[in-house]
Amino acid sequence: MKFMDISEVSKQTGIASSAIRHYEEKGLITSVGRRGLKRLFGPEVLDQLALITLGKTGGFSLEEIKAMFGPDGRPALSRPGLHQRADDLDRQIHTLEALRDMIRHVADCPAPSHMECPKFQQLIRISGRRKRDERAARHAKPARSFPARRRPSPS
Amino acid sequence: MKFMDISEVSKQTGIASSAIRHYEEKGLITSVGRRGLKRLFGPEVLDQLALITLGKTGGFSLEEIKAMFGPDGRPALSRPGLHQRADDLDRQIHTLEALRDMIRHVADCPAPSHMECPKFQQLIRISGRRKRDERAARHAKPARSFPARRRPSPS
DNA sequence: TATTGACCTCAAGTCGACTTGAATTTGTAG
DNA sequence: CTACAAATTCAAGTCGACTTGAGGTCAATA
Numbered sequence: 001m002k003f004m005d006i007s008e009v010s011k012q013t014g015i016a017s018s019a020i021r022h023y024e025e026k027g028l029i030t031s032v033g034r035r036g037l038k039r040l041f042g043p044e045v046l047d048q049l050a051l052i053t054l055g056k057t058g059g060f061s062l063e064e065i066k067a068m069f070g071p072d073g074r075p076a077l078s079r080p081g082l083h084q085r086a087d088d089l090d091r092q093i094h095t096l097e098a099l100r101d102m103i104r105h106v107a108d109c110p111a112p113s114h115m116e117c118p119k120f121q122q123l124i125r126i127s128g129r130r131k132r133d134e135r136a137a138r139h140a141k142p143a144r145s146f147p148a149r150r151r152p153s154p155s
Numbered sequence: 156m157k158f159m160d161i162s163e164v165s166k167q168t169g170i171a172s173s174a175i176r177h178y179e180e181k182g183l184i185t186s187v188g189r190r191g192l193k194r195l196f197g198p199e200v201l202d203q204l205a206l207i208t209l210g211k212t213g214g215f216s217l218e219e220i221k222a223m224f225g226p227d228g229r230p231a232l233s234r235p236g237l238h239q240r241a242d243d244l245d246r247q248i249h250t251l252e253a254l255r256d257m258i259r260h261v262a263d264c265p266a267p268s269h270m271e272c273p274k275f276q277q278l279i280r281i282s283g284r285r286k287r288d289e290r291a292a293r294h295a296k297p298a299r300s301f302p303a304r305r306r307p308s309p310s
Numbered sequence: 311t312a313t314t315g316a317c318c319t320c321a322a323g324t325c326g327a328c329t330t331g332a333a334t335t336t337g338t339a340g
Numbered sequence: 341c342t343a344c345a346a347a348t349t350c351a352a353g354t355c356g357a358c359t360t361g362a363g364g365t366c367a368a369t370a
Contacts, residue, residue, distance in 0.1 A: 005316085005317080006316090006317070007316075007317085016358080016359080017317085018358065018359055018360085019357080019358060019359085021318090021319095022357070022358060022359095026357095035366095035367075036317085036318090036365075036366045036367060037316095037317060037318045037319090037364095037365055037366065037367095038316075038317050038318075038366085038367085039317080039318090044270065047270065047276070047279050048270075050279050050282065051257075051279065054250065054253065054254050054257070054282055055254065056357095057247060057250045057251065057254065058250075058251055058254045059214065061356070061357090062356080062357075063356095068258060068261065069257075069261060069269060069270075072268070073267070073268025073269055073270045073271070074267075074268065075261055075262075075269070079262045079263075082258055082259070082261055082262035083259065083262050085258050086255050086258045086259045086262070089251055089254060089255040089258070090255060092212060092251060093248055093251050093252060093255070095209065095212045095213075096212065096213055096244055096247060096248050096251070097248060098209065099209050099210065099212065099213045099244060100241050100244040100245060100248070102206075102209070102224075103223060103237050103238075103240050103241045103244070104237070104238065104241045106223065106224060106230055106237055107230075107234045107237035107238050107241070108234075112228070112229075113227070113228025113229065114224060114228055114230075115199065115202065115203075115224075115228045116228070121202070124202050124205050124206065127205065127209055160346090160347080161346095161347075162346075162347085171328080171329080172347085173328065173329055173330080174327080174328060174329085176348090176349095177327070177328060177329090181327095190336095190337080191335080191336050191337060191347085191348095192334095192335060192336060192337095192347060192348050192349090193336080193337085193346080193347050193348075194347085194348090211327095216326070216327090217326080217327075218326095
């Protein structure tokens with residue numbers, strides 16, 4: 001049993017069949033052939049789907065993910081382009097760390113309103129600073145749109 | 156000049172006026188009053204908007220953000236609920252670190268297809284492991300939907 | 311051989327977060 | 341006082357990523 005049908009892939013990955021078809025349509029994955037009408041997938045599709053899921057967690061669109069690691073294994077993005085993405089992620093990671101700290105603070109701080117707490121104010125300032133640095137550093141960037149990220153509904 | 160009109164807020168934050176109105180409609184912020192028809196905002200709205208932006212970066216929906224730190228300053232979420240959110244963020248951060256490492260690897264690895272590179276394979280395995288742990292740890296979680304996150308278009 | 315159930319295609323619908331456009335209402339500069 | 345730029349409301353539209361539904365196909369089992 002080297003090849004899997006779509007339901008098997010779905011079971012292994014937790015991704016809905018309709019989504020898997022969608023990814024194929026968009027060129028992020030490829031099926032190795034058909035048995036009758038039914039798609040057959042090789043085992044490599046599992047890694048590819050893991051990669052897609054990962055990319056979506058990072059907030060990348062399917063297009064962007066395809067450009068970074070499409071099914072052909074050849075990134076359509078230049079080396080600097082990829083490093084750029086990695087740098088974006090680094091910044092995003094720092095932002096999330098700040099957010100996490102703020103949430104924990106809100107959970108633990110006894111102040112009646114967190115907005116009145118000096119520590120919280122300070123956390124906001126920090127994240128604000130970071131944001132301004134970004135703007136300054138990137139200086140008139142071309143306005144990439146940054147689409148949806150969802151957690152897969154376990155339907 | 157203690158109060159700002161919507162365009163001033165928009166300028167300070169980089170958030171479109173229409174979005175600011177949208178946030179008010181959804182109850183994430185409040186204007187302090189009107190001059191004629193025009194909304195007037197106090198300075199605190201800037202921090203609130205920073206918080207909203209931050210939350211969106213974390214992939215939280217407006218509803219979720221409102222529950223964590225609404226304009227009233229009182230989280231509608233229980234303490235464990237908030238820690239839960241923070242834990243989610245921690246996991247997400249680790250995932251993003253893995254993704255960042257993979258992207259950097261793709262950028263630098265000379266292998267013809269990254270899928271053939273053992274190091275890359277290994278990175279996927281790691282992220283896969285992480286994911287499985289999550290599933291195991293949380294055991295039939297109630298399927299939160301996880302809406303859009305966008306980078307603000309500099310319109 | 312006849313059913314059956316999994317899979318197929320294609321069009322249309324959904325969801326969140328906004329944006330856009332049309333018609334209307336100002337505060338303020340000239 | 342009038343004109344105008346800037347806000348306002350409300351309805352409708354957009355975008356990405358899927359999901360859903362109707363109607364059709366086919367390999368394998370009874």
